[in-house]
Every structure is written in structure tokens, then in C-alpha cells.
Amino acid sequence: MNExxxxxxxxxxxxxxxxxxxxxxxxSLAELIYAPILNAPDYLETIYPNxxxxxxxxxxxxxxxxxxxxxxxxxxxILRRQxxxxxxxxxxxxxxxxxLLIGVGEINKLSLIGLSKEYIAGGGxxxxxxxxxxASIQSVNYWGAEAGPVFLLFFVIGAIILNILLFQSRLVPxxxxxxxxxxxxxxxSGSLFYTFELISPTLATGLMVPIAVQEMVFALWLIFKxxxxxxxxxxxxxxxx
Numbered sequence: 124m125n126e127x128x129x130x131x132x133x134x135x136x137x138x139x140x141x142x143x144x145x146x147x148x149x150x151s152l153a154e155l156i157y158a159p160i161l162n163a164p165d166y167l168e169t170i171y172p173n174x175x176x177x178x179x180x181x182x183x184x185x186x187x188x189x190x191x192x193x194x195x196x197x198x199x200x201i202l203r204r205q206x207x208x209x210x211x212x213x214x215x216x217x218x219x220x221x222x223l224l225i226g227v228g229e230i231n232k233l234s235l236i237g238l239s240k241e242y243i244a245g246g247g248x249x250x251x252x253x254x255x256x257x258a259s260i261q262s263v264n265y266w267g268a269e270a271g272p273v274f275l276l277f278f279v280i281g282a283i284i285l286n287i288l289l290f291q292s293r294l295v296p297x298x299x300x301x302x303x304x305x306x307x308x309x310x311x312s313g314s315l316f317y318t319f320e321l322i323s324p325t326l327a328t329g330l331m332v333p334i335a336v337q338e339m340v341f342a343l344w345l346i347f348k349x350x351x352x353x354x355x356x357x358x359x360x361x362x363x364x
Contacts, residue, residue, distance in 0.1 A: 138197050145190040147338050153187060156180030161232060162250045167257050170239035177236060186230050191221040201350070204358035205292045209284050217280030223277065228268035231260050272314045282307040282334065293334035293354040299341050306333035
């Protein structure tokens with residue numbers, strides 16, 4: 124029975140690690156496919172002619188977003204032994220994250236394809252109106268998409284909840300969970316400072332790097348080391364206490 128449980132925990136650790144890699148690495152690589160087109164100054168002129176490239180990148184991102192709530196769902200049976208309320212809160216935060224990105228970011232970006240088509244076919248006053256619509260969509264994307272302060276608020280709350288649970292349970296070395304908490308705070312601070320134009324875009328982007336590195340270190344630790352067996356036993360005692 125103990126061997127089965129150990130195998131189950133190792134399998135869960137690897138699944139969680141792979142889901143983290145998909146949610147971070149695959150999502151970021153997909154952004155590289157379409158971002159140069161969507162972020163170009165003349166995006167309304169370039170999106171429709173490059174619609175296949177844009178759609179491929181966005182659809183890959185949508186697929187990778189499925190991994191976000193799955194991380195919390197797979198983690199839940201383990202984390203709930205430390206705190207059922209926080210484990211459930213983590214599931215809610217990660218689910219809302221994915222829904223926000225799909226409902227706001229991805230759908231809005233896809234809508235720019237049709238808008239670009241209308242812009243290319245239109246002229247004069249019609250083009251001006253479409254430019255205003257495009258600017259409005261881009262503004263919503265700024266606030267609610269992957270780098271927006273609204274999305275990052277929920278992402279950071281979820282990251283802090285997870286790393287508090289990891290710190291308390293000692294499932295992984297505490298330096299990993301502490302790095303996660305610090306990186307999450309840096310990420311949100313950078314986003315807010317940039318929103319109020321207190322720091323440069325370069326610095327704001329740089330403050331996104333620590334959390335990405337921490338998540339990948341965490342994922343690799345789970346693949347090669349797994350969860351701490353002594354910590355898992357302690358969580359088992361907590362559950363039966």
C-alpha cells in the first residue's frame with residue numbers, strides 16, 4: 124500500500140510539473156508566434172494577411188491554458204491535507220485565471236482578425252471608426268490579458284497561496300516556495316508601477332522573469348526529486364488527526 128501511495132505521489136508530481144511547463148513555456152512560445160503582428164503599430168493592416176499565423180499562435184495558447192486549472196485540480200488532494208480552504212482557493216484562482224485569459228485575452232485577440240479585414244476593405248471615415256474600436260480592444264487586452272494588472276492580480280494571489288502551502292508543508296525545499304512568494308510580489312509590483320508609469324517597460328518585463336524561472340525550477344524539482352516523503356507522511360498525520 125505504501126509503495127502504491129509513493130508511486131501515486133511521484134506520478135502526481137510529474138503531472139503537475141508537466142502542466143506547469145505547458146502553462147508557462149508553451150504559452151510563451153505561442154505568444155512569440157502572433158505577438159509581433161498584434162503589437163505592430165500597423166496591426167490593423169497586418170493581422171488579416173497573417174491571420175493563419177495569428178490563429179495558430181492563439182489556438183496553441185488556448186490549448187495550453189487548459190493546463191492552468193488542471194495544476195490546481197491535480198494538486199488539490201495533496202494540498203488539502205495542509206489546508207482545505209487554501210487548497211480550494213487555489214483551484215478557484217487558477218480556474219478564474221484561465222477563464223479570464225480565454226474570455227478576455229484570447230477572444231479579443233481573435234476578434235482583431237475580422238476587424239483587420241474590415242479595416243483593409245474600408246476607407247476614410249470607416250477606417251477611423253475601426254481604429255477607435257481596435258484601440259478599445261487593445262486597451263481591454265492591456266488590463267485583462269496575460270500581462271495586464273487585473274489578470275496578474277489573480278495570478279499572484281494564486282501563486283502566493285500555492286507557495287504558502289508549500290512553505291508550510293515542506294513538500295519541496297523552502298527556498299523554492301520563498302522564491303515563489305518574492306517573485307510573485309515583484310511581478311505584481313512591476314505591473315502596478317508600470318501602469319502608473321513609475322518604471323520603464325524594460326524593467327517591468329524584467330520583473331516577470333523571476334516567477335517564470337521559479338516555476339521552471341519548481342517543475343524540474345518535481346520531475347527529478349518529487350515531493351518530500353517525510354512531508355507527505357506528516358500531511359497524512361494531519362489528515363487523520
